Amino acid sequence: xxxxxxxxxxxxxxxxxxxxxxxxxxxxxxxxxxxxxxxxxxxxxxxxxxxxxxxxxxxxxxxxxxxxxxxxxxxxxxxxxxxxxxxxxxxxxxxxxxxxxxxxxxxxxxxxxxxxxxxxxxxxxxxxxxxxxxxxxxxxxxxxxxxxxxxxxxx
Amino acid sequence: xxxxxxxxxxxxxxxxxxxxxxxxxxxxxxxxxxxxxxxxxxxxxxxxxxxxxxxxxxxxxxxxxxxxxxxxxxxxxxxxxxxxxxxxxxxxxxxxxxxxxxxxxxxxxxxxxxxxxxxxxxxxxxxxxxxxxxxxxxxxxxxxxxxxxxxxxxxxxxxxxxxxxxxxxxxxxxxxxxxxxxxxxxxxxxxxxxxxxxxxxxxxxxxxxxxxxxxxxxxxxxxxxxxxxxxxxxxxxxxxxxxxxxxxxxxxxxxxxxxxxxxxxxxxxxxxxxxxxxxxxxxxxxxxxxxxxxxxxxxxxxxxxxxxxxxxxxxxxxxxxxxxxxxxxxxxxxxxxxxxxxxxxxxxxxxxxxxxxxxxxxxxxxxxxxxxxxxxxxxxxxxxxxxxxxxxxxxxxxxxxxxxxxxxxxxxxxxxxxxxxxxxxxxxxxxxxxxxxxxxxxxxxxxxxxxxxxxxxxxxxxxxxxxxxxxxxxxxxxxxxxxxxxxxxxxxxxxxxxxxxxxxxxxxxxxxxxxxxx
Numbered sequence: 001x002x003x004x005x006x007x008x009x010x011x012x013x014x015x016x017x018x019x020x021x022x023x024x025x026x027x028x029x030x031x032x033x034x035x036x037x038x039x040x041x042x043x044x045x046x047x048x049x050x051x052x053x054x055x056x057x058x059x060x061x062x063x064x065x066x067x068x069x070x071x072x073x074x075x076x077x078x079x080x081x082x083x084x085x086x087x088x089x090x091x092x093x094x095x096x097x098x099x100x101x102x103x104x105x106x107x108x109x110x111x112x113x114x115x116x117x118x119x120x121x122x123x124x125x126x127x128x129x130x131x132x133x134x135x136x137x138x139x140x141x142x143x144x145x146x147x148x149x150x151x152x153x154x155x
Numbered sequence: 156x157x158x159x160x161x162x163x164x165x166x167x168x169x170x171x172x173x174x175x176x177x178x179x180x181x182x183x184x185x186x187x188x189x190x191x192x193x194x195x196x197x198x199x200x201x202x203x204x205x206x207x208x209x210x211x212x213x214x215x216x217x218x219x220x221x222x223x224x225x226x227x228x229x230x231x232x233x234x235x236x237x238x239x240x241x242x243x244x245x246x247x248x249x250x251x252x253x254x255x256x257x258x259x260x261x262x263x264x265x266x267x268x269x270x271x272x273x274x275x276x277x278x279x280x281x282x283x284x285x286x287x288x289x290x291x292x293x294x295x296x297x298x299x300x301x302x303x304x305x306x307x308x309x310x311x312x313x314x315x316x317x318x319x320x321x322x323x324x325x326x327x328x329x330x331x332x333x334x335x336x337x338x339x340x341x342x343x344x345x346x347x348x349x350x351x352x353x354x355x356x357x358x359x360x361x362x363x364x365x366x367x368x369x370x371x372x373x374x375x376x377x378x379x380x381x382x383x384x385x386x387x388x389x390x391x392x393x394x395x396x397x398x399x400x401x402x403x404x405x406x407x408x409x410x411x412x413x414x415x416x417x418x419x420x421x422x423x424x425x426x427x428x429x430x431x432x433x434x435x436x437x438x439x440x441x442x443x444x445x446x447x448x449x450x451x452x453x454x455x456x457x458x459x460x461x462x463x464x465x466x467x468x469x470x471x472x473x474x475x476x477x478x479x480x481x482x483x484x485x486x487x488x489x490x491x492x493x494x495x496x497x498x499x500x501x502x503x504x505x506x507x508x509x510x511x512x513x514x515x516x517x518x519x520x521x522x523x524x525x526x527x528x529x530x531x532x533x534x535x536x537x538x539x540x541x542x543x544x545x546x547x548x549x550x551x552x553x554x555x556x557x558x559x560x561x562x563x564x565x566x567x568x569x570x571x572x573x574x575x576x577x578x579x580x581x582x583x584x585x586x587x588x589x590x591x592x593x594x595x596x597x598x599x600x601x602x603x604x605x606x607x608x609x610x611x612x613x614x615x616x617x618x619x620x621x622x623x624x625x626x627x628x629x630x631x632x633x634x635x636x637x638x639x640x641x642x643x644x645x646x647x648x649x650x651x652x653x654x655x656x657x658x659x660x661x662x663x664x665x666x667x668x669x670x671x672x673x
Contacts, residue, residue, distance in 0.1 A: 028366075028449065029411075031431030036412060063432070070433040072415030073373050089335030090530055091566045093580070094493035095521070120417060120534075120584065122374050123338035124166050125566070126196040126491060126498020135376075139169035 016042065017049045021056035030057055031067055035074055044075045081113040082153050084146065085132045088118040092128035100129050103143050111155055156186050157230045160203040160210065162260070164192035164345050165377040166338070172200040174218035182225055191346020193260035194500025195247060203242055206232035212239040247497065247516060252478065254486045255462040256339075256502045259346035265384045267392055270349045276394070278465030282357045283402045290361035291317055294464065296472030298484030303329055303420075303457035304532065304561040304637070306483075306550045309464075312454060315444040316362040319452035326358045326367035326406075327429070327448055327455045330382075331413055331420035333372060334533025336492040336564030339500060340458035343488075344371075344378045348385035349394075352408065354461030356399060357468055358454050359406040367408045368448070370425050373415055383410050417588040421636045422455045424590060435590045436636045457562070459488055480506030483549035491517045493530075493566035510544035513567055524569035528577070528653070532561025534584050535641035537648035538568075538577065557648060559641075574653035578646045579607040585642040596639025599630045603646065610657055620650065620657065 020037040024030040034053055038045050045068050054064045068074045086092075086101045101118060108114040124130040127139030133149045161167075161176040179202070180187045195201055198214035202224075211232035213224060220237070227235050239245050253259075262269040270276070282290045295310025316324060328351065332340040344351055355367050371378050386408055389395045397405045411429055413419050419428045423437035426448050440446075447453025463485060467475045476484045483505035489512055491498045496518035503512075513519070513529055520526055528538045537558035539546070546556045553560050568577075582603030591597045603626055610619045627643035634640040650657055 029429050029431040032411065032414065032428060036414070057431075059431075066433050067431065070416065071413075074414055087335075089584075090534060090577070090580070091336040091492040091564075093577075094566055094568045094572070119374060119415075120588070121333060121335045121337075122165075123332060123341040124169050125336050125338055125493065125564070126495060127166055127170055127199070128493075130169065137165055137169045139166065 010048065013042065013046070014048070014052050017052045018056055021053045025056055031059065031064065035064075035068065035071075039074060043079050044077055047076065080115045082134055082150070083115045083117070083132070084108070084150070085115075085117050085119045086141070087120065087122055087124075087128060087130045089120040091121070091125035092130055095128040097129035100141060100143065100146075104146060107143075107146075113155060114150075114153065156184055158186050158188060158205040159230075160188050160190045160205075161200060162192040162346075163189035163264070163377075164199075164342060165375075166196050166342070167192050167199040167201070168377075170199050171217055175200045175202060175216050175221065178218040178221035182221070182230075185230065188263055190262060191259045191264050192342055192499075193242060193248065194256060194342060194502075195245075195497075196499035197497040198239065201239075201242075202229070204229060204232055208232060209241040209243055212242040212245070213237040214239050251502050252486050252504055253502050254466050254475075254478075255350070255459055255488055256343065256347075256500060257466070258350065259343055259500075262347070264346055264348055264381050265388055267349060267388050267394075270347070274469070275349055275465070276353060276400075278468035279353050279357055279394070279400070282360055282468045283400065283404065287317055287361050287363060290357065290468065293468055293472040294361070297463075297467040297475035298472075298479070298482070299460065299463055299467060299475065300483070300550065301457055302459035302463070302487075302562065303422075304559070306560070309456060309460055312444050312456070313358065313361050315442070316364070316452045316454050319445055321363075323366070323449075323451050324362060324364040325448045325451055325453040326355050326362065326364045327425070327453055328355055328367070328369040328458055328461055329420060329422060329425060329455060330369050330371040330375075330378065330458050331425060332375070332458070332562065333417040333420045334535075334562050334564050336530065336566035337490050337533060337562045338492070339488040339490050339563065341375050341378055342500060343458060343462055344375075344382050348382045349389065350462050350465055351382070351458055352385060352389050352394065354464035355408060356394065356404070356406055357464050358456070358461065360404050362452075362454050364454060365405060365407065367406060368429055369408070369410045370413060370419070370429060371410055372413045372419075379410065379412055386410060416590075417584075418590040418636075418638055421590075421638065423636070425455070426453070433590070435592045436638075438635055459562075478504045480504070480547065480549050481551055483551070487548065487560070487563050489548065490562075490564045491567070492564060494520045494522055494569050495567045496521050505549040506547045508544065509539070509546050509548055509565070512548065512565060513544060517565075517567065520567060520569045522569045522571075524571065526567055527570040527572050528568040528574060528649075530566040530568070530577075530645065531564070532559045533564050534581060535559075535637055535644055536561045536564075537644050538574065538652065539648070540652045557651075559644070574649040574656040575607065575611050578649040578657075579604060579611065581642055581645040581649075582607060585638060589638055593634045593636075593639055595630045595633035596642070599626055599633075599639065600642060602626060603630075603642075607646075616658065623650070 024034040203210040419434040424434040585600035
């Protein structure tokens with residue numbers, strides 16, 4: 001990739017971020033909706049996006065960085081191809097979520113295309129252990145069900 | 156044409172309701188409607204067939220079951236092993252008192268005509284015929300207390316906002332339902348979102364507010380979709396926006412989404428987040444009722460608090476106050492969760508015993524093993540042993556028993572639970588979710604994990620238990636909000652009721668920090 005292409009890509013991205021931030025600029029407290037917008041459209045918030053958002057919303061770079069780094073959902077790297085997010089909160093613990101979580105972490109260890117992470121509660125408590133596979137919520141999860149749900153994932 | 160209901164609630168979908176709906180839609184002569192869930196989560200996916208006798212239910216249906224069940228007469232309500240009979244007559248539902256959840260599961264969530272046919276908007280109509288102060292008086296008469304956990308009288312809060320100096324005011328709904336074991340806000344908004352909207356519009360009229368926000372956690376994407384759709388429909392039908400139903404009331408409502416921070420369920424953190432900042436708690440005073448969102452007077456209530464308001468206005472505050480016990484008036488939406496045979500929503504008058512919920516409605520554990528511990532009120536609530544199951548479920552009785560009602564979540568554990576590990580998790584959760592503002596919470600929770608690791612590993616156990624108690628006191632007294640202030644509650648209750656779990660021979664790996672320190 002030539003230097004010129006990189007610069008073009010960065011400029012295109014900055015223009016997109018600017019457009020998203022401008023869409024929210026007239027709202028009260030626009031920062032959270034603007035950051036959600038960036039993640040929804042571009043997948044993550046790049047460190048280079050932060051000054052653009054700050055400029056549009058008339059905030060300091062530090063304020064925007066502070067918010068991005070506070071909230072779990074504002075990922076700062078591109079998302080992997082697949083995600084498994086398992087609940088580790090009390091209600092799912094009572095139904096065996098901890099061994100399921102540890103088993104899943106081991107299963108996908110070393111796979112850069114799969115992100116295994118924990119979440120504290122999906123509100124599906126009586127039907128735990130609960131988790132999302134590529135964003136879709138499943139209840140009564142077992143290692144066997146995770147195998148079936150992820151069998152098409154090629155490393 | 157036979158009408159069949161298959162819930163669109165995300166719990167039902169998590170165990171295959173979408174596939175069941177698709178399988179039934181492919182059967183000739185079947186019209187599938189997607190209702191909310193009845194709250195019988197143990198029976199999901201619960202298919203209901205409209206018959207002359209009423210809506211006949213079939214529990215735990217899978218897509219593969221559909222051809223067999225149709226052949227066995229599901230479409231005419233024939234009896235099969237899955238059949239629950241007429242759902243409204245089922246003891247589990249019939250014995251409840253559904254007030255806030257009266258419509259959940261009966262109708263398609265964003266069908267505004269069905270909402271009106273099932274009693275919707277009656278509360279708003281009456282409220283708009285009253286002066287704001289009279290609406291506040293009804294809420295005060297009802298005895299309604301905040302359902303988020305603090306139990307503050309809603310009428311007092313509304314009165315404070317109404318009496319605030321003139322100018323812009325807000326109504327904010329806390330839909331950041333992060334406590335493990337709670338899911339009532341989610342099910343209400345996925346199943347009957349207009350009830351929340353109606354409650355918030357009534358609050359706007361009562362307090363002179365012109366703008367409102369719902370702050371929903373991002374872990375609830377189906378709520379975001381359904382509630383946004385409901386808000387659009389309400390605007391289109393004149394229940395939001397300018398001159399609501401032809402009255403002088405104008406009120407705009409917007410849904411905002413959190414971003415994965417438990418602390419934003421604390422009301423001042425939520426305000427910070429809505430304003431576009433890190434979700435760090437504010438000191439009180441000033442109270443949000445006078446100095447809330449963007450510094451303006453703000454009514455902040457939990458989803459279930461607003462959901463109780465339409466009925467209070469429709470039937471009168473006295474009718475609501477006639478339910479319940481002591482200073483806990485009305486009904487509470489209890490949520491049965493964890494290792495429980497029949498989990499779900501039980502709305503009942505305050506005063507029902509914990510045992511009636513856990514072993515009566517809940518049917519004991521799912522595993523079939525004995526109940527050992529019940530955590531009431533979320534991750535900051537106490538663990539109660541089985542000899543406390545007789546405690547009446549109201550704010551004061553639970554406090555007297557060393558616990559708290561919180562948001563009404565009840566999580567059951569069987570006898571395989573290790574209470575020292577649960578105490579450790581309480582500290583681990585606090586360390587992960589603390590906003591970081593108060594040192595006792597931010598640092599104390601990390602030290603709590605380390606201290607519990609040493610206790611579990613058997614390192615100077617008595618000294619470390621003493622240190623843990625001291626740490627709990629510091630966190631309780633030195634934190635601004637309930638995160639640091641109440642994390643000691645599950646920890647202390649575990650130590651108090653199950654000392655044997657803190658005295659067991661070391662069976663877990665000794666963590667690297669375990670050998671040093673006190």
